[in-house]
Amino acid sequence: MLIVEDLVKQFGDFTAVECISFEAKKGSVFGLLGPNGAGKSTTINCISGLLRPTSGQVSVAGFDVQKQARSAKSSLGVVPQELALYEDLPAIDNLRFWGKAYGLGGGKLESRVSAVLDTIGLADRAKELPKKFSGGMKRRLNFGCGIVHSPPVMLLDEPTVGVDPQSRERLFEMVRAERDKGTCILYTTHYMEEAERLCDSLAIIDHGKLIAQGSVAELSAQLGARDVLQLSGAFPSDETKRAIGSLVDSSGLDLELIAQEEDSITLTLSSASQHLPAIFQALSGAGGKISETSLRSPNLETLFLLLTGKELRE
Amino acid sequence: MNFLLSALIKDLARWREDAAAILLWMAIPLMIGGLITSLMDGGDGAKPSGVLLIADLDDSLLSGLVAGAYSQGELGELISVESVTVTEGTEKINAGDASGLLIIPEGFGDAFLESKPVTLTLKTNPSQIILPGIITDVTEILLDAGFYAEQLFRDEIEVIKAAVDDDNIDNAVVASIAVAMQQKIEAAAPYLFPPAIDIEVVEPPADEPGVPLALLYLPGIILMAIMFAANGLASDYWTEREQGTLRRLVSSPGRLAGFLGGKSLAAGVVIALIGGLTLIIGFLYHGVAWAKLPSSLAWVTASGVALFDWFGAIQMIAPTQHSANLVTSMLLFPLLMVGGSFFPLAALPGWIAAFGRKTPNGFITDR
Ligand SMILES: Nc1ncnc2c1ncn2[C@@H]1O[C@H](COP(=O)(O)OP(=O)(O)OP(=O)(O)O)[C@@H](O)[C@H]1O
Numbered sequence A: 001m002l003i004v005e006d007l008v009k010q011f012g013d014f015t016a017v018e019c020i021s022f023e024a025k026k027g028s029v030f031g032l033l034g035p036n037g038a039g040k041s042t043t044i045n046c047i048s049g050l051l052r053p054t055s056g057q058v059s060v061a062g063f064d065v066q067k068q069a070r071s072a073k074s075s076l077g078v079v080p081q082e083l084a085l086y087e088d089l090p091a092i093d094n095l096r097f098w099g100k101a102y103g104l105g106g107g108k109l110e111s112r113v114s115a116v117l118d119t120i121g122l123a124d125r126a127k128e129l130p131k132k133f134s135g136g137m138k139r140r141l142n143f144g145c146g147i148v149h150s151p152p153v154m155l156l157d158e159p160t161v162g163v164d165p166q167s168r169e170r171l172f173e174m175v176r177a178e179r180d181k182g183t184c185i186l187y188t189t190h191y192m193e194e195a196e197r198l199c200d201s202l203a204i205i206d207h208g209k210l211i212a213q214g215s216v217a218e219l220s221a222q223l224g225a226r227d228v229l230q231l232s233g234a235f236p237s238d239e240t241k242r243a244i245g246s247l248v249d250s251s252g253l254d255l256e257l258i259a260q261e262e263d264s265i266t267l268t269l270s271s272a273s274q275h276l277p278a279i280f281q282a283l284s285g286a287g288g289k290i291s292e293t294s295l296r297s298p299n300l301e302t303l304f305l306l307l308t309g310k311e312l313r314e
Numbered sequence B: 001m002n003f004l005l006s007a008l009i010k011d012l013a014r015w016r017e018d019a020a021a022i023l024l025w026m027a028i029p030l031m032i033g034g035l036i037t038s039l040m041d042g043g044d045g046a047k048p049s050g051v052l053l054i055a056d057l058d059d060s061l062l063s064g065l066v067a068g069a070y071s072q073g074e075l076g077e078l079i080s081v082e083s084v085t086v087t088e089g090t091e092k093i094n095a096g097d098a099s100g101l102l103i104i105p106e107g108f109g110d111a112f113l114e115s116k117p118v119t120l121t122l123k124t125n126p127s128q129i130i131l132p133g134i135i136t137d138v139t140e141i142l143l144d145a146g147f148y149a150e151q152l153f154r155d156e157i158e159v160i161k162a163a164v165d166d167d168n169i170d171n172a173v174v175a176s177i178a179v180a181m182q183q184k185i186e187a188a189a190p191y192l193f194p195p196a197i198d199i200e201v202v203e204p205p206a207d208e209p210g211v212p213l214a215l216l217y218l219p220g221i222i223l224m225a226i227m228f229a230a231n232g233l234a235s236d237y238w239t240e241r242e243q244g245t246l247r248r249l250v251s252s253p254g255r256l257a258g259f260l261g262g263k264s265l266a267a268g269v270v271i272a273l274i275g276g277l278t279l280i281i282g283f284l285y286h287g288v289a290w291a292k293l294p295s296s297l298a299w300v301t302a303s304g305v306a307l308f309d310w311f312g313a314i315q316m317i318a319p320t321q322h323s324a325n326l327v328t329s330m331l332l333f334p335l336l337m338v339g340g341s342f343f344p345l346a347a348l349p350g351w352i353a354a355f356g357r358k359t360p361n362g363f364i365t366d367r
């Protein structure tokens, strides 16, 4: 449904998106996961036609977004990260206007508009101006404006930012309902938890590069069943490395040092809790001081940490 | 076509929310018209003059400059400046003894040099019409010009600030700053200083044929309403940009031509309404033949839409809303002056009148 091939986007000398490829299928939610500035919005803007890609191809429902722009745009529903609403036009007229922009009209438009109002929970406030809405209500209307024409492909750019937990659940339900109707959804977020709950498959990007791709299960398998152990304190760098090396040699643990700084180290191993004493002993033997310990079982967040050596959200 | 219609309906619905502004665009010129008419009919031709009270709590070099700006040139002939305390000033303005009270807050000069937001308070006398309006416009232009001056002279201002902080102001430093500023001003003069805005009140020429003089002002007054409206409505392009709706449009298959066409038509509707109302009032007052109304209205609407598109294009190109508004005011005021809104073209020097006839405003006033 949505195919992105070797997409590159440069702003002057700066490369915001570097050769990204993925394919999102009909009736599935494809997650684009990455920290702030990873290039998620840039990718979405290249798909929606707001930005012209430096190179690479994008096709939506079989239409090339550059060569058959209008057909491609008609098949797309875009929910931008920044609100894009007429604050001084009643909610219902916002929906009507964007429906018309996508070629809807007559009874079809009216029935879609009232269905969307129900879905976004604004039916009883349809005649009010969005400038009088709360932030979360505006977000929901922003979502509604992007889906009023029932597009086969949807681009959702961090739709849950600034939305309360209740509205967020409601939004998840809307996304799942659309998926079950056969819509192909591209969903960007920097919340691993959202991606795990919602996405059928995922691409993780960082600094404009795609660093891992697959279903949640596949990505977890890549991580293995290994836990992540983060220690802070003081760790002399060479001694620490040597101590870890000799611990691996002597005990045969599947222990790996994935990030190391003066005041913190990150390790990964299976069933970490059983081996903590041995690790602590080896580290203090190497002159290290441990002031804080955190142990996390495997999830997408630790996968990101494993792949990049840094936290998804600082 | 369908989308054009929906864009038209959308903008009309949005602008209806702002009906107060639209009434204001109409009310100001009508009131000016009424005043000019009563001045003309009174026939004494005296210049209006007003008192501007200035409470300068800052008392810095900069605040002095701002206060001084009102007593320069022709403006100085219209407005006499009186320095007051806030309490005195408030009493006077409440008693209706002055046209306006400008309060320059403490720390204005410093805040301005450091590009911090600062608010000048201007209280105007609601019972007077023309002079408070002039004072407001001058204040806005001063602040805009100040903003650009600050951008332009940032380096020099830094040097001055450093020198003042050190308490060691060297004559050589001052001289070099002065030279640097002078050079920049010369280079930037064409952009920085809009054609000086004259506020003139013309004595009625003695030998005017048949038509009452006040009637000559009517088209100019109506066009002034139209220009205000076109300028005000054109800022909607910026609103569309800021609200993100222009971006949403680009990612939709909706055609830009339909979108812009719808907006121009919506502006046409508003302008025709304003033009129609002001024309009817003017026609009634002056007893002009009604047969001329449709053609007058058509002209007024067409040139209003042309202006709207022109101002709109500026709004779309400008890098910030601030600069867009500055550029459009720089165009608007000279157009109003030269085009005969404030005095009949016949009373202008030959070459200005020739140019004035080519402006949309003058084109209509010179019928
Ligand atoms: N118009 C632009 N000009 C120059 N650089 C840009 C432009 N738009 C984005 N960038 C840069 O491209 C990079 C990616 O930005 P992008 O908005 O795609 O990130 P993101 O993954 O959506 O982040 P966030 O989670 O904060 O929304 C950033 O470093 C940003 O500064």
Ligand SMILES: [Mg+2]
Residues within 6 Å of the ligand: A040, A041, A042, A081, A157, A158
């Ligand atoms: Mg983004």
